[in-house]
Amino acid sequence: MEAFRTLDAVAVPLPRPNIDTDQIIPARFLSRPREVDHAGFLFHDARRLPDGEQDPEFALNTEAWRNARIVVAGKNFACGSSREAAVWALFDAGFRCAIAPSFGDIFSNNGMKNGLLPVVLPADVVEAIIAQVEADPGARIQVDLPAQTVTAPDGSVHGFEVDPFAKHCMLEGLDEIGLTQSYEEEIAAFERRFGRENVR
Amino acid sequence: MSETMFEKIWQKHRVLDRDDGQTLLYVDTHLLHDGGATAFDFIRNRGLKPRAPERIFATPDHYVSTSTRKVEEIEDPRHREMVEKLDRNTREFGIKQFGLGTEGQGIVHVMGPEQGLSQPGILLVCGDSHTSTHGAVGALAFGIGSTEVAHVLATQTLWQRKPKTMRIRVDGTLSDQVTGKDVILAIIAKIGAAGGTGHVLEYTGSAIRGLSMEGRLTLCNMSIEGGGRAGMVAPDDTTFQYLAGRPHAPKGAAWDTALDRWRALPSADDAVFDAEVSLDGSAIQPMVTWGNSPEDALPIDGRIPDPSKAVDAERREQMARMLVYMGLEAGTPLSEVAVDRVFIGSCTNSRIEDMRAAAAVAKGRKVAGSVRAWVVPGSEGVKRQAEAEGLHDIFRAAGFEWRQPGCSMCLGTNGDIAQPGERVASTSNRNFMGRQGPGARTHLLSPAMAAAAAITGHFTDVRRLLAGEA
Numbered sequence: 243m244e245a246f247r248t249l250d251a252v253a254v255p256l257p258r259p260n261i262d263t264d265q266i267i268p269a270r271f272l273s274r275p276r277e278v279d280h281a282g283f284l285f286h287d288a289r290r291l292p293d294g295e296q297d298p299e300f301a302l303n304t305e306a307w308r309n310a311r312i313v314v315a316g317k318n319f320a321c322g323s324s325r326e327a328a329v330w331a332l333f334d335a336g337f338r339c340a341i342a343p344s345f346g347d348i349f350s351n352n353g354m355k356n357g358l359l360p361v362v363l364p365a366d367v368v369e370a371i372i373a374q375v376e377a378d379p380g381a382r383i384q385v386d387l388p389a390q391t392v393t394a395p396d397g398s399v400h401g402f403e404v405d406p407f408a409k410h411c412m413l414e415g416l417d418e419i420g421l422t423q424s425y426e427e428e429i430a431a432f433e434r435r436f437g438r439e440n441v442r
Numbered sequence: 443m444s445e446t447m448f449e450k451i452w453q454k455h456r457v458l459d460r461d462d463g464q465t466l467l468y469v470d471t472h473l474l475h476d477g478g479a480t481a482f483d484f485i486r487n488r489g490l491k492p493r494a495p496e497r498i499f500a501t502p503d504h505y506v507s508t509s510t511r512k513v514e515e516i517e518d519p520r521h522r523e524m525v526e527k528l529d530r531n532t533r534e535f536g537i538k539q540f541g542l543g544t545e546g547q548g549i550v551h552v553m554g555p556e557q558g559l560s561q562p563g564i565l566l567v568c569g570d571s572h573t574s575t576h577g578a579v580g581a582l583a584f585g586i587g588s589t590e591v592a593h594v595l596a597t598q599t600l601w602q603r604k605p606k607t608m609r610i611r612v613d614g615t616l617s618d619q620v621t622g623k624d625v626i627l628a629i630i631a632k633i634g635a636a637g638g639t640g641h642v643l644e645y646t647g648s649a650i651r652g653l654s655m656e657g658r659l660t661l662c663n664m665s666i667e668g669g670g671r672a673g674m675v676a677p678d679d680t681t682f683q684y685l686a687g688r689p690h691a692p693k694g695a696a697w698d699t700a701l702d703r704w705r706a707l708p709s710a711d712d713a714v715f716d717a718e719v720s721l722d723g724s725a726i727q728p729m730v731t732w733g734n735s736p737e738d739a740l741p742i743d744g745r746i747p748d749p750s751k752a753v754d755a756e757r758r759e760q761m762a763r764m765l766v767y768m769g770l771e772a773g774t775p776l777s778e779v780a781v782d783r784v785f786i787g788s789c790t791n792s793r794i795e796d797m798r799a800a801a802a803v804a805k806g807r808k809v810a811g812s813v814r815a816w817v818v819p820g821s822e823g824v825k826r827q828a829e830a831e832g833l834h835d836i837f838r839a840a841g842f843e844w845r846q847p848g849c850s851m852c853l854g855t856n857g858d859i860a861q862p863g864e865r866v867a868s869t870s871n872r873n874f875m876g877r878q879g880p881g882a883r884t885h886l887l888s889p890a891m892a893a894a895a896a897i898t899g900h901f902t903d904v905r906r907l908l909a910g911e912a
Binding site for chain 2: 257258259260262264265268269270272273275276287288292316317318321322323324325326329344345346347348351352355356405406407410418419422423425428429432433436441
């Protein structure tokens with residue numbers, strides 16, 4: 243996994259609530275292996291008009307936000323399907339952080355295992371940040387994982403909570419399987435104790 | 443001991459706790475489907491293999507065709523390859539696969555309970571968000587992403603921070619034709635699509651106790667649509683009767699031992715939950731969704747809501763956008779909204795009881811000329827049982843298509859999609875924009891309600907149809 247420490251990048255506003263992972267990447271693109279660049283699938287249908295042309299109103303289609311690496315979204319961002327390809331599509335398009343009042347639980351987990359940091363901030367703070375980036379398209383946000391802070395375009399600094407274990411893994415770019423294997427003794431001991439219980 | 447059922451299962455599966463609050467949990471049962479090829483790539487790239495193949499069970503569902511059982515007849519090469527990859531991966535690593543055309547094949551969340559793999563007290567995971575389904579038997583079951591699937595394959599464990607718990611109590615007696623689907627839609631309408639975020643939901647109360655196993659599976663299936671990490675129902679005689687004799691359920695003396703263990707699982711009377719919600723079950727009506735989140739559900743006698751009456755500007759804007767997408771006008775009675783397609787299927791509602799409920803409505807009636815209606819049984823087992831009961835003949839005589847088991851139109855990964863602008867009465871779980879195909883308009887409802895919509899061509903209170911009033 244790519245390590246994450248700090249990020250200073252353009253933030254794109256996606257102020258709607260309940261943006262689901264079906265919108266982030268439609269199901270018909272899910273049969274691609276991870277090696278395939280998923281950037282082109284990001285909001286594939288949501289960013290297009292019914293005739294297939296790019297919707298000029300969709301934030302990611304505008305010049306100011308084309309190079310955004312942070313998404314600031316409404317509540318319950320990336321709810322729904324567990325598809326990890328939602329994270330890959332964001333990651334491959336350059337995103338490394340998502341800020342929202344809440345996230346789909348599975349997306350949060352997937353993000354932290356792929357170098358995409360989910361940051362939960364209070365709804366009024368997210369609303370204020372969205373207003374700032376909408377008023378000044380291309381405005382930047384600074385994210386500091388070691389300090390657990392987000393600095394909004396207006397200079398206000400907001401602390402956020404992050405699971406200490408996930409933080410450690412993200413800072414070091416750690417791969418969890420390798421780490422878990424270091425507990426082989428404990429797992430083997432558990433298996434001896436647990437035995438064949440519930441083996442079908 | 444005032445532990446919740448969740449707490450008991452969590453404690454039993456703890457391999458170790460780290461000081462930073464993470465727990466390594468041991469996974470009893472890992473289910474796989476044909477969307478999971480990437481996870482095998484991940485472990486193969488690292489030179490690893492599954493640690494406990496005897497705890498892994500697989501079946502193809504997302505990419506299978508619902509018009510043929512022959513892999514070579516799957517038209518899209520990408521889809522065919524996904525089904526073939528599951529076959530290759532399970533063979534290579536000695537994993538039990540319920541293959542295409544065999545008795546056990548089906549939607550993974552229908553297959554698990556049907557085979558007796560989903561059991562009380564176990565920790566079950568699968569790379570699919572609707573894994574919450576299996577909590578209906580009193581298991582802790584939740585969906586995970588591909589990286590986590592690879593982790594479970596390689597180590598049979600998973601890192602977790604302990605979630606919070608929410609008790610959802612539904613008391614009272616459900617009215618005729620009010621099903622598990624209507625109960626969960628009513629719950630989500632109340633708590634919202636993010637209402638259960640970070641929580642494991644336990645459903646309790648007399649209305650829940652009165653649900654059949656199929657009804658409970660439907661209920662727990664959609665826990666994720668209310669944001670829940672998992673959903674569960676305490677095991678009772680309904681559970682035990684359902685599991686007894688199933689292929690992978692314990693037998694003989696092992697059954698008796700298991701029963702003793704299972705009877706100790708329910709939450710203690712004085713167990714404390716982080717959050718409590720309650721609903722009056724007797725007030726729940728057959729539900730239909732109108733918007734693009736499962737929280738946008740109304741009783742069938744409702745009208746399309748008016749954005750100008752929304753609680754705030756954000757909701758107003760959101761509702762207006764959804765009405766445009768859905769092609770609906772505020773104030774229209776739900777019962778006047780016409781449908782183009784009907785889909786009876788998915789891991790939410792494709793079990794034998796669902797087939798029977800829909801067939802009871804279809805029997806002796808005809809699908810409206812303007813409607814194309816599909817029935818997709820959840821598994822080969824459900825299909826065979828339904829055919830033994832003659833349900834397929836009832837459906838066909840009424841003008842429904844009777845298809846082969848798979849996920850099908852719920853998300854259309856196999857190519858079963860609706861056309862842009864088509865309105866679908868669907869027994870599935872998500873009415874998201876584009877879920878059933880770009881531009882498709884999905885309304886969620888129960889199997890009997892879906893069948894009623896197929897017959898009349900518009901949303902209809904199935905009770906009125908059966909009473910000869912519609």
